[in-house]
Amino acid sequence: MNAHQADDLDTAERLYREVLELHAAQPDALHYLGVLCHQQGRSDEGVELIRTALKITPRHPDAHNNLGNIHKECGRPAEAEACYRRALECASEHHNAQGNLAVVLEAQDRLDEAFEAYGTLLQQAPDDARGHYLLGLFLRNHAQNMEHLEQSAECFRRAFEVDSRNLRALEALGVTLYALKRHDEARQVYRDWLAREPENPVPRHMLAACGGADAPSRADDDYVRELFDGFADSFDEQLLKNLDYRAPQVLAAALEGVLPAAHGGLDVLDAGCGTGLCAPLMRAHARHLVGVDLSGGMVDKARLRGGYDALEVAELTSYLQAHPDAYDLVLSADTLVYFGRLEEVLAAAHAALRPDGWLGFTLEAMADESGELEITPSGRYRHGRGYVERVLASSGFGDVRIQADALRREAGQAVAGWVVLAQRQP
Ligand SMILES: C[S@@+](CC[C@H](N)C(=O)[O-])C[C@H]1O[C@@H](n2cnc3c(N)ncnc32)[C@H](O)[C@@H]1O
Structure with missing residues (x-):
């Protein structure tokens, strides 16, 4: 023992x-x-x-x-x-x-x-x-009014009071205070946390996400690793977070509309595979199914879940750049929401695809469709439809199809998203 x-x-x-x-x-x-x-x-x-x-x-x-x-x-x-x-x-x-x-x-x-x-x-x-x-989390996930969010913030505060190692409670407190429009208090939570742990990428990123510092043009690798390695360990959070989470299903359904009938002949990359929820949905199309993710913790969970022919711990853009003309399909569910500017990663995806290959991904939608992108207090980015179309076109993609859909719920509200498909031209 x-x-x-x-x-x-x-x-x-x-x-x-x-x-x-x-x-x-x-x-x-x-x-x-x-x-x-x-x-x-x-x-x-x-x-x-x-x-x-x-x-x-x-x-x-x-x-x-x-x-x-x-x-x-x-x-x-x-x-x-x-x-x-x-x-x-x-x-x-x-x-x-x-x-x-x-x-x-x-x-x-x-x-x-x-x-x-x-x-x-x-x-x-x-x-x-x-x-x-x-x-x-319960009160926030199912909040029907501001009072539930107030109570949820109190729970996170108490969780941190009784166990000061529970930093996820602190992060949740910041996000909830922001949702309650108590912006200064939210920023103060992250500032105090940074004062205690100046090297921790989570409060640094979240402070920027709340407008308390300059926003990075992309979530930095340390932040993503720290966030998802911690998340991978908590089955409870995964289970509860995934209650209304539909990005893999919605993306797979959209891809079914453009891919040839499943014949198990495609080389497929699941870019930002997380714990591997997309694997069972894409397996029938794949001759070789690779999952890549920056978080070793998430990749370990994907390995336990099974379904991939290969799994790699790597940063997505560099991985795509290192594999030119290697894939017939690249899909990415709820991952490019950690990317602000999309130029580099979409150009890399284009180069990693073979001619006629398909790219499919989901994003969170910016209410102002003509805007380019914004970081939100949840730490993720939202993108405008026009911006996504322009970047895809300038990266060499054609046959771009973007549909609006709700991909998850947050604080009791549906989060609006884009489901995007694009084809590398012959
Ligand atoms: C919200 S999860 C989604 C996982 C999975 N696609 C799903 O739908 O269940 C986002 C994943 O993207 C990964 N990720 C974010 N930025 C990344 C990057 N630059 N390179 C590789 N993986 C990244 C995270 O580690 C995380 O596992």
Whole structure:
């Protein structure tokens, strides 16, 4: 267990197996080996091991909770819910299981029950930083009025008060204060954070996004890495953020309209692949499907999810520039929103495509369609339709098709986006 906690998974696995050779029904070895198998992408084996452990010690709340986590992280919220409820039957004040229960209820869109479950957690454990943070996200995700946003900001503030390592709570606080039009307070959150951590790219970027410093022409690589490596670790946030997230589906549907019927013959690049949500949607078209992303944490998750022939940790523009004439299709869901100016990356995409190859990507839409681009207080950029058309044309693309669609929700509101397709001319 010491090796496991120190993340030395190979040693831990060998030792758990040695224990099981001596004593095949040792429940802790079965249970923790199950957790370890899941961490290494062998989730089915993990489920079986923990189920075996639970036959031997049926009233083990941690084992039920960990079994629930595997189901939750494999996208089976109903099975996860049943496990968390069993954990709570064994130990009614199991805070971790209570928080997890709230998350999977929210993921199943059972909002009243989820709200009640967060409430129970914070009644039992008023200093549970994760509970305050998750309730803050809940209130913000489903906000119906300003009061919900006010309460959400209070939750993020409290989460940071009880655990000052919870920097994601601080970032969420800044974004929420800005949404409440408390702009000076939002900027002050980032200034204080920068004073404590002058090298941290997150508050630097967010301060600029709130107009407190000059906006960069593109989110810098350190910011993207820091943001997404942290995000990759949190299955809860991924699960909850993806509730109304449709960019991969909407982009794939638009591409179906221009690509030949799926014949598995294309060389495809998923540019900014994240945790790999586009892979299953594009797999049938691909002879060779490559995912590239700047965040090693996200690429690790994409590797566990599977579906790619190759995955690379690299900056997108340089990667495209290094692979001329290599792809029949380049797609990029919700990634160019971290790029301000698009000239360089679209020229690189053009060069990486073969003649007749398609490029497909999503952007957030600037309300003023004639504007070029703007950075928003969420840290992402919005682009004007005319600007996108001009850059595509000057990069050599033709047959440009841009449709408006809502790609996600933020603070209870649909975020307007563009779904863009363009073809490299023969
Ligand atoms: C919001 S996620 C979207 C991921 C995935 N396409 C999806 O739809 O689920 C954006 C991804 O873009 C990646 N990214 C942003 N800027 C990048 C860059 N310059 N080079 C490579 N990856 C980048 C981030 O690391 C992150 O994983």
